[in-house]
Amino acid sequence: MKCNKIAVVGLGLIGGSVLKALQGFEDAVFYGIDQNEEVLSEAKSQGLICDAGLHPDEITRIADVTFICLPPDATVTFINEHTFKKNALVTDVSGVKQAIYAGICNTEIDFIGGHPMAGKEVNGFGASDADLFRNASYLLTPTEKNLPEHVALLKKMADYMGCREIVLTTPQEHDMMIAYTSQLMHIVAVVLCDSERLDASKHFSAGSLRDCTRVAKLDSRLWSRLFLLNQEELVRCIDEFSHSLQKMRDLIQSDNEAELKAFLEACSDRKNRFLA
Amino acid sequence: MKCNKIAVVGLGLIGGSVLKALQGFEDAVFYGIDQNEEVLSEAKSQGLICDAGLHPDEITRIADVTFICLPPDATVTFINEHTFKKNALVTDVSGVKQAIYAGICNTEIDFIGGHPMAGKEVNGFGASDADLFRNASYLLTPTEKNLPEHVALLKKMADYMGCREIVLTTPQEHDMMIAYTSQLMHIVAVVLCDSERLDASKHFSAGSLRDCTRVAKLDSRLWSRLFLLNQEELVRCIDEFSHSLQKMRDLIQSDNEAELKAFLEACSDRKNRFLA
Incomplete structure (x- = not known):
């Protein structure tokens, strides 16, 4: 399937990176939609989009493929409140999928949920990077309703990125x-930072603190939404983790060296299998 | 203070790295002690030590400075069961300090506890690296009993490394x-790996899982000892962390988006201050 016109909505870290990574894909023409006109001008001046002055509807009505790179609620709102080219492929990049599907009521489009597993601790178009998705996993959630050629096209694009x-x-x-x-x-990274101990740690720390807390520098509005939109499974996950942590705590508290060592070994082995 | 003879006991990752990083320090002559003769031969063939055939006591009796790079219990045993040059500077590298001081009963030496904050997920002399301590923190725990020139010498060596x-x-x-x-x-890294979920995560994960669990690949015998030797403070730390985790879990469970966002923001801000 030939793809002529590609639109990216929301030129932040992810949207900007999608736009940059797709340049040159099948000689497509690129369009960008963003509330910030400076970002659109910048994208135009970098030759990433063909026109910075179009109204969003002018774009969505002609785009063969639209990547919605907005926070989850804004993704749903944008899809429901805009008119797209009939049966156009529309995809998103958000970190939850069931809530997105549940929210979409635009039946004119062919929506396929997507989630490129990549990010940075900094946001915005300025931080976007054509190589952000290099070697990453790209998760897609197509259903039987989707056009097979759209699924194939999206896979080809993820591969191209x-x-x-x-x-x-x-x-x-x-x-x-x-x-x-x-x-x-x-959550673990954030909670590790919920301690006054961190303030005094600068000269007493090494790689373990740096790495375990790297992602604690996050967008609190986006992540509080993502957590709540996946509440049930996330709470289950936290409870499982808490249970294991309590088990380890009790082994330490009770001086049970043999079982503590066995516990560490089993976890370390599991990590090794994961890395293998 | 001139340092002529430096001994390193235990040529594993840390000991090997100390030996390599100190090469050239004040024209000192280096000696190595290790149960593994092949490692000693290798160190000799690399020109890192002057002699691979000496008995440990022949070395400790003449060394001006001895770095004990063994696990904590073995560190205490080695110091108590060997004869050192009178008033020689002896230092260690273990991750706990009170237990080391409590265990040492050799009163002939000038012991200063040390802890270079660096490591790798791999062990052994083969993984040792002259640059392991580059930009790391080196913690020293001298007391009033130590010779000031020994404290100064150890600082100079850490700087040289x-x-x-x-x-x-x-x-x-x-x-x-x-x-x-x-x-x-x-502990957090290990406990995150105590889940069957990890086994299925390969293609669903990105940097956050990799970084949060990086140090889970650990030496279970060494770390179970380290945890137990710092039991009281560590259990306090785990309990504080558990308390915060529970708080965050309850905010998610109760759909309290405003407080959840504020919690994330406060933690993220604290991480930013730490990085600044």
């Missing part, structure tokens, strides 16, 4: 997996 | 700080 793995999954499985692989990690 | 910060502290403060900055981080 440099992704190493393109995983087809369901919105349910996506949210279940992400509760652990991404959301729990962010 | 490339350390950015040389921090003088007490064994008590060291153990209190390290419970958080290092031990809690390792």
Whole structure:
């Protein structure tokens, strides 16, 4: 399937990176939509989009493919409140999928949920990077309703962006997996920083503190939404983690060296298998 | 103070790195002690030590400075069971300090506790690296009993190894700080891996999982000892962390978006101040 016109909505870190990473894809023409006109001008002056002066509807009505790179609620709102080219491929990049599907009521489009697993601790178009998705996983949640050629096209685009793995999954499985692989990690990093101990740690720390808390520098509005939109599975994940932590705490408290060592070894082995 | 003979006991990752990083220091002659003769031969063949065939006592009796780079219990045993040059500077590298001081009963030496804050997920002499301590913090716990010229010499050596910060502290403060900055981080990383969810995460994960669990690949025997030797402060640290985690969990569970966002923002701000 030939793709002539690609639109990216929201030229922040992710949207800007999608736009940059897709340059040159099948000789497509690119369009950008953003509330910030300076960002659009900058994208135009960098040759990333063909026109910085179009109204969003002028773009969505002609785009063959539209990437919505907005926070989850804004993603749903944008899709429901705009008119797209009939049966156009529309995709998003948000970190939850069931809530997006539940919110969309625009039936004129062919929507496929997407989630490129990459990010940075800094936001905005200025931080966007054509190589952001290099070697990342790109999760897609197509259903039987989607046009097979659209699924194939999106896989081809993710591949073009440099992704190493393109995983087809369901919105349910996506949210279940992400509760652990991404959301729990962010929660742990944040909670580790909820301590006055951190303030005095500068000269007493090494790589473990740096790495365990790296993602604690986050966009609090976006992440509080993401957590609440995946509440049930996330709370389950936190409870499982708390249970294991309590077990380890009790082994330390009770001086149970043999079981403590066995526990550490089992976890370390599991990490090694993961890395293998 | 001129330092002529430097001995390193235990040529693993840390000991090997100390030996390599100190090469050329004040024209000193280097000696190595290790149970593994192949490692000694290798160190000799690399020109890092002057002789691979000496008995440990032949070395400790003539060394001006001895770095004990063994696990904590072995450090105490080695110091108590060997004869050192009278008033020689002896130092260690272990991750706990109060237990080391409490265990040492050799009164003939001038012992100063040390802890270079650097490591890797791999062990052994083969992984040792002259640059391991570059830009790291080196914690020292001298007391009034130590010869001031020994404290000055050890600071000079840490500086020579490339350390950015040389921090003088007490064994008590060291153990209190390290419970958080290092031990809690390792515990969180390990506990995150105590989940079958990890096994299925390969293609659903990105940088946050990789970084939060990086140090979970650890030496279970060494770390179970380190945890138990700092039991009281570490349990306090885990309990504080659990308390914060529970608070965040309840904010998610109760859909309290305003407070959840404020919590995330406060933690993110604290991380930013730490990075500044």
